[in-house]
Amino acid sequence: MTAYYGTTFPRLRDAAGEVWQDYTHHAFVEGIRDGSLPRKAFLGYLVQDYIFLIHFSRAWALAVTKADTLEEMRACASSVDVLVNGEISLHVKTCAAAGLSEQELFTAAEHPANLAYTRYVMDAGHSGNFLDLIAALAPCVMGYGEIGARLAADVHADHPYADWINTYAGDDYQQACCNAGVLFDGAVERRLGEAPETTPGWGRISQRFATATRLEVAFWDMGMSFGD
Numbered sequence: 584m585t586a587y588y589g590t591t592f593p594r595l596r597d598a599a600g601e602v603w604q605d606y607t608h609h610a611f612v613e614g615i616r617d618g619s620l621p622r623k624a625f626l627g628y629l630v631q632d633y634i635f636l637i638h639f640s641r642a643w644a645l646a647v648t649k650a651d652t653l654e655e656m657r658a659c660a661s662s663v664d665v666l667v668n669g670e671i672s673l674h675v676k677t678c679a680a681a682g683l684s685e686q687e688l689f690t691a692a693e694h695p696a697n698l699a700y701t702r703y704v705m706d707a708g709h710s711g712n713f714l715d716l717i718a719a720l721a722p723c724v725m726g727y728g729e730i731g732a733r734l735a736a737d738v739h740a741d742h743p744y745a746d747w748i749n750t751y752a753g754d755d756y757q758q759a760c761c762n763a764g765v766l767f768d769g770a771v772e773r774r775l776g777e778a779p780e781t782t783p784g785w786g787r788i789s790q791r792f793a794t795a796t797r798l799e800v801a802f803w804d805m806g807m808s809f810g811d
């Protein structure tokens with residue numbers, strides 16, 4: 584069962600419509616779920632995702648500088664820590680087992696889908712405000728939380744993608760999603776008030792959220808292309 588990720592996230596997710604389903608039930612995700620995803624596609628994705636995590640860490644670090652309160656700064660700093668000291672170890676470990684060193688990951692050429700997504704998020708932070716940035720970051724955090732929790736129901740000890748599924752279904756990642764939900768709710772209330780949907784700011788963050796979700800779909804499409 585998916586944990587509670589606050590009230591802002593489900594409202595934006597539902598407002599995004601079908602693209603959320605396209606993201607969380609993409610063929611790539613279903614291939615991980617039933618184990619049929621070609622290893623080549625998975626490893627190609629993982630190399631790109633290593634680079635993705637580096638840029639996402641930069642984006643959360645940017646959020647520290649855009650925050651209004653110490654509480655917000657702490658939450659964003661903790662996301663940087665989860666990414667660079669937690670989640671990324673899955674990538675380093677899995678790729679090392681496939682003969683790829685961390686240096687090779689760090690210097691891998693960035694795919695255009697990766698560039699588009701990560702720089703879109705960075706730009707949301709540079710050209711926009713704290714909420715623009717958090718809205719662009721949220722689909723990444725919570726989407727994988729939902730995917731991990733759903734896929735964990737089918738995982739068994741010798742599942743080829745058990746480590747990946749267990750990382751996103753695990754307590755550490757689920758807690759990070761809950762923390763991001765608390766951060767997002769507080770940030771929205773602080774800036775848009777108690778009826779955020781009635782403000783122009785809500786339209787802006789809905790757009791940001793939906794665009795980042797479309798970029799997640801394109802990221803999975805990229806992953807599929809590595810299996811060809």
Ligand SMILES: Cc1ncc(CN)c(N)n1
Pocket residue numbers: 632635636670722723724727799802
């Ligand atoms: C593309 C992408 N989106 C989200 C996550 C989960 N942090 C990720 N690792 N990669």
